[in-house]
Each structure stands twice: as structure tokens, then as C-alpha cells.
Amino acid sequence: MKKQLFVLIALLVAAAMLLGACGPKPTEPPAATELPAATELPAATEPPPPTEKVQIRWFVGLGTGTDPEQIVVQEEVVADFNASQDRIELVLEVVPYDAAQDTLSTQIAAGAGPDIVGPVGWGGTNFFYGQWLDLSDLIAETGYDTTQFEKSLVDMQITVEGQVGLPFAVFPAAMFYVPALFDEAGLNYPPDKYGEKYVMPDGTQKPWDWNTVAEIGRLLTVDANGKNATEAGFDRNFIVQVGYIPQWQAAMHMVGFWGAGAADFFDAQNNAIIPDEAVQAWEFYFDGIWGAQPFIANGALSDSPEFGGGNVFNSGKAAMGNTHLWYTCCLGDFKDAGYEFQLAVLPANPFDGKVHGRVDADTFRMWKGTPHPKEAFEVMVYLVGPAVAKLATIYGALPARASDQAAFLASKSAEYPFVTSWDPIIAGLAYADVPSSEGWMPNLNEAWNRIENLGDLMLNDGTIDLTAEIEKLRQDLDVIFKK
């Protein structure tokens, strides 16, 4: 009898533990399932009770903003906002970067997503494609003035989901170059204003496009014997200086600089397309590495310690590097070695004669399921408006609005006193990639990975049939997009 009782108790304990483990946590908010589904339109018409503040949750973690010193400033921004009015209570939720994606996925799946998410770049945005609120109606309803921003920056935030963001922090691209290497080669510097031409040593003027970059890049590529890539006897196996490097630009980014975006890679049925601009960009790149007169470092060279282990421009052994404003983070060795760089404008696509720039951007998004879209929009306007001075500083980003940029540029000038003008960077804001090359495409991560494989192949193997490889990529993307 005692044994049977023991068995019964043991079974009950085991069952209780199992049920306890499987059941909801006691701290879980009971009303989570009562929130509207993500696909439902928010209950915008339900006004909050006049005596109660509407709580707006600001989720930080998908991008920058999780460092302790950033959190302190973000808390200040929240306190400033909460002190400024009595209808809305802004609540900051900071989740460590590594856990942010899973946390937000879980919250959204439970119908309890935050009202505002950010700062977030394209990567974080794309992961939650379909979850962002189109702000167009709110912009129209509140009369929010978007003309205070460069138009291309506003357009850049338009995706298939609509106007999902407002410009906030931006990182335009420019052509970084080393004047000393141009002087050594007897070449003129690249133009620092859009529309200007490049003046060759013989005085002839050429359009500042990728063909010209290749032409002067070859003259700036030097082997161990001091011969440039156009000279007889140039030894491509012992290159000591390259003319050009797409610094930390992925294969898709290169496409952006030639005028195509992620949205150009598929049609309405998710059939894969390789846009002409992509082919042009990749042919330029492949020829630059493996052509008869190379001017771009191949994989082995760019990975070598002498060439900065991938950070080639930082090694001082690349005359030109196409990259973004954020790259100013990573020029320590360059500066320490006594090198100096200047900034030039981006070259045009020689096929259409137009400049297609790229702007990396961080901004805020509103979750589609927010129960308080009007209040959340008010907070968003505050974050991209009055709070930008504090926030952009701690995020190390250039504010999108021209009137907020002076302080940031002053700090950059102090960091790099030899840079005579940051204008090419600012002018680059007008050439944002619309649609973005980092934008959404079906099965994005896998598609990017596959495109990167082609980029890697181009970088490391000069014997490939590029046309056949591009076709193979199209076939693979076709499968990936339809998975």
C-alpha cells in the first residue's frame, strides 16, 4: 500500500513538473493574446482614456544602441520626452543585440510587439519584412514636412510595404583617395563635385565614370619593379599597390553603385532576374582583378597582412577606395602611418551616364500591430527631430537633416584634420540607392549568401566563365526565391 502511495505521489510530482514546465510563465502578461494580430490594422480610432497616459514601447537592439553609454543617453532622451508632455509615456526596452532578433520575433508572434523599433538598418528591417507600418497616412494626416530631408533619403525609405521610415542617421558613400599616390603617378585628383570631369595628364577631359576609374586605376597599380599595369613587363604576381578597391563592398553593394537594387532581382512571381546593371558591375569588378591590366586586389592579395588583411585602403596601398562615411571608423593604421586621404565624388555608370550612389542608413520603424499609431508616430517624429542631436552623436552617424549636420562634421574634421572638404560626402546624400541594394528580396539571407558566393568566386578565381556563373546564379536564385 505504502509503495503504491509512493508510486502515485511520484507520478503526480512528475506530472506537475511537466505541466509546470510546459505551462505559461506566471509573469507573462495575460493580455498578450488580446492585442490585435500583426496583420490587422491598428485600432487608431480608439482614443485613450484622458486621464491615462498612452504607453509607447521603444525597442532597441536590432542595430546599434545597446552599449552602456548609449543606453544612458537614450534614457535621457526618453526622460526629456516624458517631461515634455502628459499624454504619452515613452518606455525604453533595450535588448542585447544577440538576443534582439529572437526577442522581437517572439513578441511579434505573440501579438505583443513594440510600437517603435530602432535604430535599425536594412538587415534588421528586412528580417521583419511585412511587419512595418506604412507611415504615408500618418504623414498626410499630421502634415509632417518631409521636404526638410533630401528627397532621395525619403524615397529610400519606401519599400514594397510603403513609406516605412523617415530619414534619421545616414552614411553616404564617396570615393576616398590618397593624394600622395596620385602625385607619384603624375595624375590629377578625382573631382570633388558632381558633374565635373576628370582631367587626364595630357589635359583631355573624361567623364568621371567607372571606365575612367579603371583607366587611372591601371596607372596607379604598381608591381614590385615599379611598373604600372599598363606598362610592358608589368608582373601581376607581385603587385605592391592597387589603383582601386571597393572597400568592404559586397557584390550586391557593387550593383547598387551601378544603378540596380534588390527589388530588381525578382518579378511578381518571384522569378529571378539578373539586372543589366548587375552584370555591368560584376564585369567591371572581374576585369579589374583578372583582366590583362589589373587594378583591383584579388582575394589572396587583399587578405594578406601587407594589404591590411582585407582592410586594403587602411594599409595605404590602394590609391582609391569606394566606401561609406562609416569607414572613417577604421582608418587607424592609415593615420598612424602618416598617410592622408581626401574625398572625391562617386563615378557614374558609363552605360547611362548617371551617378548611382549608395547611402547606408539607420532609422526607426513602427510595428504594424501597434495599438497606438498616432502616439507612436509622435514619438518617432521626436526621435528623428529634436532628439537627433543627442542620438546621432552616440550612434556615430551623420544626421539626415542638413541643419543637424554641422556638429558631426566638426567632429570628423577634428579627427581627420587633413581632409580639406567633406562636401563630397554631403553631396552623396542626393544619390541614395532607390530601391536599396540592401532592400528586401525573397529568402533574403540565403539569396545574399548565394550572391556573395559569386562575389567570392570573382575575387579568387580568374579562370571562371563569368557569364556562365551569372546564369548559374540566376538559376539558383530562382530556386531560392521560391523556397
Add this chain to the structure above:
Amino acid sequence: MEHLANFRFRKGVSLQKMTPGARREMRQGLLFISPWIIGFLAFTVIPMIATLIFSFLNIKITDGVTNPVAWVGLDNYRTLFKDNQVWDLPELRATWTQEIEGEKVFNPQVKMSPPGSLWVTIIFGLYALPVGIIVPLVLALLMNNKNLIGRNIFRSLFYMPYIIPFVAAVFLWGGMLNPETGWINRALMLLGVPKASVPQWANDVFWVYPTYVIMGIWGIGNAMLIMLAGLQNVPTELYDAAKVDGASYWQSFWKVTFPMISPVIFYNLILSIVGLFQYFLVPLVVNQGTGRPAGATNFYNLYLYKTFFLYQNMSYGSTLACVLFLVILFVTVILFATAKKWVYYAGESR
């Protein structure tokens, strides 16, 4: 309950015929074993069944709440069978000359197109399995040689790299095999190999597999010890008998040593094949799982992992897992079938 009553634990013993004491003992036995049964069901059987079911659904975490889960039948399997990233066959290209300083010089190079992930695993296995079996066997034979002075020192020396942290070893080998600055290529160039012909090691689709095998050689100490234990268990009288019969060293090896240690070789082979299909950590650490160069290190297991946890496509990942299960099952069955022909278990009829 009726099924339970008719259940037979041993031939001729049913629950109904059990004495009350035996039944009680059985219940207590089941109670004690229940944690394992629950664990086995919860963490092995149910996930396996779930994986199979998932492969017929369209679960993608990235779709969030916008795309409800639906039954898609065999769609995932159809997609898999036309997925070049799994099946693409490699293509070898050889170039014999290169233009250097305006002249065409003899400069042979072999290049390979990046294969699909299943072929990545198989090609790597073609390098790794023989090396993983033969090198430890040869080393064990050397370590077992009576004429070797300082055998214990050598045994320790060959085993020591096995205890070096894996990540540290990867970085060390990465430095040695750097195509531009590594001493291996520098030594090759000193020996007269033109710079354009030296292997690009981890940067090259063709050379990346030998590179990974070379990196793995430091891990053979364990297999060597197992082989050595096997060799030391071979009765010396068998060698004496072979010597009396006039057998050469080579004949002794094939007729005595190899059959006697064949169970150990078989064990190592099984471990190596299991390790091959689970090969994952090296490409994940060396290339952060990107599949560099050009997807050539996109091992099947890595592709499966990425599909689950990077691409968040649970259903397609489950499909890949189910197919991997079938492939491993097939290979294992073949291996055990052939084992009857070459693995010798002394004193045991099989």
C-alpha cells in the same frame, strides 16, 4: 489496458500470468526507467517525428504572423531535388600557361567550380577519410616498432597536437597556409615553384579541401592511440608463426596485423564517416559559415544549419535533415554489409 495485459515481456510470460510481486517489480522498474523514456520521447523520438512532419509544411520564422503554416506535401522535397546548392557537380579546369612579363610561360594550375553541398561533403571525404585512417595506422605501426628509440616520447609528441584548442590550431594553420605570407608557399617558391602556381589554399575552391584536411591532421592523435592499442593486442605468437613460415614484413602485415586490427580500423572508419557527415565546426570557425571560397565549404551539415538558423526556413531545413538521415542510413548499411567481408572478429562467428 487490454493491450498491456496481453503484452509479453519474454517468450511465454504475459502480464496476466505474472505474479503480483513480478507485476509490482515491473511497475517499479518502469517508474525508475521513466525519466529516460520521457527524455528519449521528448528529445529524440518526438523531434524526429516533428522534423519529418515539418518537411511537409511551410514553416518559415521570417514570415512571422503574415504567412500561416500550411501543408505543402512534397514541395520541399521537389525543391531539394532541383536545388543546385545541394547537387551541383564540380567542374575541373586546368590551365597550363600564364602570360608573365609579356611571355607565355609553363605554369600549370587546376581550378574547380564550387560544388553543391552534398558533393562538398563527399569530395572532402575523399581526401579526409583515407588520411584519417591511413596516417594514424602508419603512425601507430611506427610507434609500435620495437626498434624505435624513445617510443613514449614520440607517442606523446604525436598525441599532443590533439589537445591544442581547435580555434588556436586553425589560426596557426591559417598563418602557415596564407597564400601570400605563409611559410609553406614561401618554401615552395624557394624550391622554384612560380608565385602564380603556388596553391591559394583556403582561398581556392580546389585547394580548400586539402587545406582543411591538413588542418585536421593535428587531430589524428586520438585515432593513432586507438590503432596502437589494437596493434598491441595482436598476439605475438601469430607473428612468430608467420616468421617460421617465412613470411615477409608485408605479408605479416596483410595476413596477420590487418585482419587482427580490422575491428579497430572499422571502428575508426565508422567514427570518421559519422564525423564527415557532421563536419561543421571548421568551416563555421574558419569562414564564419559563409561557405568561402565561393560556397566551396558549404558542407551539407553547414547548409542544413544555415537553412534552419540563418535563413530560418524550418521546413526546408527539416527536409535537408530527412534526406541526410537517409544518406547516412544508406552509407551505414553498405558499410556494415561490406564489413562481413573484411572485418575479422577473432573467436566470434558472425
